[in-house]
Amino acid sequence: MRPGAARTVPYVYTVHAPASGVLCCYHAPTVWHHRLPNVLALGLGVNNARFTGKAVEETGLDLPSTRSCLRRALVNKACAKNYTRTVLTFKLSDSSRALLDVLEARSPGGYGVRGRLTRDVLARNGYHRAQVLGCPSLFINRHHGLGSRLRRRYDALVDAHSSSSANLRIAYNIFQDDVPTMDLAMLLLIQKHEGSFVIVQETTMVKQIHDRIQKLLGVKFPESKVRFFYRIEDWFDAVRTVDIQVGSKIHGAMVALAVETPLLLLPPSWRVQEMADSMALPALPICSWCQLTEWAANPTAKGLVTLAASTFQAEAFDETRQNLACRNLDLFNTVGLPLHPEVASLCHAAIPHTMN
Numbered sequence: 590m591r592p593g594a595a596r597t598v599p600y601v602y603t604v605h606a607p608a609s610g611v612l613c614c615y616h617a618p619t620v621w622h623h624r625l626p627n628v629l630a631l632g633l634g635v636n637n638a639r640f641t642g643k644a645v646e647e648t649g650l651d652l653p654s655t656r657s658c659l660r661r662a663l664v665n666k667a668c669a670k671n672y673t674r675t676v677l678t679f680k681l682s683d684s685s686r687a688l689l690d691v692l693e694a695r696s697p698g699g700y701g702v703r704g705r706l707t708r709d710v711l712a713r714n715g716y717h718r719a720q721v722l723g724c725p726s727l728f729i730n731r732h733h734g735l736g737s738r739l740r741r742r743y744d745a746l747v748d749a750h751s752s753s754s755a756n757l758r759i760a761y762n763i764f765q766d767d768v769p770t771m772d773l774a775m776l777l778l779i780q781k782h783e784g785s786f787v788i789v790q791e792t793t794m795v796k797q798i799h800d801r802i803q804k805l806l807g808v809k810f811p812e813s814k815v816r817f818f819y820r821i822e823d824w825f826d827a828v829r830t831v832d833i834q835v836g837s838k839i840h841g842a843m844v845a846l847a848v849e850t851p852l853l854l855l856p857p858s859w860r861v862q863e864m865a866d867s868m869a870l871p872a873l874p875i876c877s878w879c880q881l882t883e884w885a886a887n888p889t890a891k892g893l894v895t896l897a898a899s900t901f902q903a904e905a906f907d908e909t910r911q912n913l914a915c916r917n918l919d920l921f922n923t924v925g926l927p928l929h930p931e932v933a934s935l936c937h938a939a940i941p942h943t944m945n
Contacts, residue, residue, distance in 0.1 A: 627695055627696070627697055627924045627925075629696060629698075629700070629701075629920055629921065629923075629924045629926060630692055630696060630700040630701060631700075631701040631722060631725055631917075631920075632701060632702075632703060632722075632724060632725060633692075633700060633701065633702045633703065633707065633719070634702060634703035634704070634707045634860060634863070634864075653878055653879055653882055655882060655886070658879035658882050658883070672706070672859075675706065675710075675859055676706065676709045676710055676713055677713070679710045679713075681710070681711075681714050686714075689711065689716050692718070693716055693718055696718060696924075697923045697924060698720075698919060698920045698922075698923030698924065699718040699719060699720045699920065700718060700719060700720065700920075701719075701720055701721075701722035701916075701917070701920065702719040702720065702721060702722065703721075703722075703723060703724060703860075703863055703864050703867065704721055704723065704862075704863025704864050704866055704867040705721055705863055705866060705867065706859050706860075706862075706863040707719065707721075707863060708720075708721050720916055720920070721867050721916075722867070722913055722916055722917060722920075723864055723867040723868040723913055724839070724843060724864055724868065725917075726843040726846075726847070727843070727846070727868050727910060727913060728910075728914070728917075728929070728931075728932045728935070729843070729846075729847040730846065730847045730848070730849065731929070731931040731932060731935065732849075733934075733935065733938045734907060735846075735849070735906070735907065735910065736901075736902075736903035736904065736905075736906035736907035736910070737903050737907065738849055739846075739849060739851060739901065739903065739906075740901065740903035742849065742850070742851050743851050743871075743894075743897065743898040743901055744898070746832055746833065746851055746894045746897075746898065747894055747895060747898050750890050750891045750894050750895075751891070752891075755890065756782050756783055756784070756890075757778070757782050757785070757832050757833065757890035757893070757894065758782060758783070758784035758785050758830065758831040758832045758833075759775070759778060759779055759782060759785040759786075759831060759832070759833055759834075759835060759893075760785070760786060760788055760816075760827065760828055760831045760833070760834040760835070760836075760841070760845075760850075761775045761776075761779055761785070761786070761787050761788065761834075761835050761836055762788045762790075762834070762835070762836025762837065762838040762840075762841035763775075763787050763788065763789060763794075763798060763836065764836075764837055764838075764857070770882070770885050771855075771881065771885060772801070773885070774884070774885035774888035775835065775888070776802055776810075777888055778888055778889075778890060778893070779814060780810070780814070782890065784830065784831065785814065785831070786813070786814050786815065786816050786827075786831075787810075787814060787815050787816065788816050788817070788818070788824075788827075788836070788841060789815060789816070789817050790817075790838070790840075791817075792817055794817075795815055795817060798810075798815055799815065821844075824844055825844060825847065825848050828841075828844050828845050828848050828850050829848045829850065831850060832850075832851065832894075833850065833851045833852065833853065833893070833894060833897060834850055834851070834852040834853075835852070835853045835855070835893070835897070836853075836854070836855065837854070837855045837856065837857045837861065838861075839854070839860075839861050839864050839865075842854040842865075842870055842872075846870070851871070851894075851897060851898075851901075852870075852871055852897070853871060853872075853873065853893070853896065853897035853900060854870050854871060854872035854873070855872070855873055855875075855878070855881070856872055856873075856874060856875060857875060862874060862875070867909075867913075868906075868909060868910070868913070869902065869905045869906040869908075869909040869910075870906070871897060871900040871901035871906075872900055873896070873900055880896060881896075884896060910935065911935055911936060911938070914932050914933070914935035914936040915936040917932065918932075918933050918936050
């Protein structure tokens, strides 16, 4: 476009930074000059850290042993210290700093980050304009009172499985690498309960999953029990058919949330944990995984749905979602972009309350 020409509509462009996890950036409608436009960034996050303060690739974690869970007080104390250690030791790459320098200079209302860990890491490194917004996928389902609707689904599940005979349709987002204890417990349930299946994220994993199931369970797992999705619509449709979605992947949790299927998120890293915290998702923090160890010793559908239901606070979820909608609205208004009207309306709507 020639200098001086006016843009009548905003456009979207993507910025790739290896350690920043940028979802998308927008520039506001403006007259085109020899300068950078104002920028609105959403979904920024530091690269992954697995409760150690070091940047790592996300890999599978086994559940804590029964012996270590007997020393639960020591485990909890170590977890409490770990957040601070992670913030103090996390290293930002040069490419991340270059991107952040632009955002600090060109984002009038600040910029959105996934969670508290990212915000605190950035603040320690001199970047103070980040706002915690979670993930935009929180607003795929824009129904007012989504938390109340989900609460009723959780309560119905608990009631239906007050006895051990009811069938439980499970979608399990399996980890890429071995998580022996949890996988074994979940696969036993999936094998037992009709309509249940394992979700893999890559087609190369299908054979790996089949081989692992053969090794763990000593059975040939039916092809119908393993799913891989090429289209998000197919993923949505599949998760609508189950009673609960379980797994360590934030993508699976957000799909379940979008279609109003109860879920249990098991964050294996700070990357997932900060998003669970920022959006008040039904999640069991890794520092509380001794509850999973106890359940996995005798995995039952009743125990699984009871544990999942205990992690969800409907009022806190709805209030958090409303606050995040308001923060998004403020950021969009600052750069002159229209926010989706149904998301904007969540900011001002009265929240229906329900008993947790």
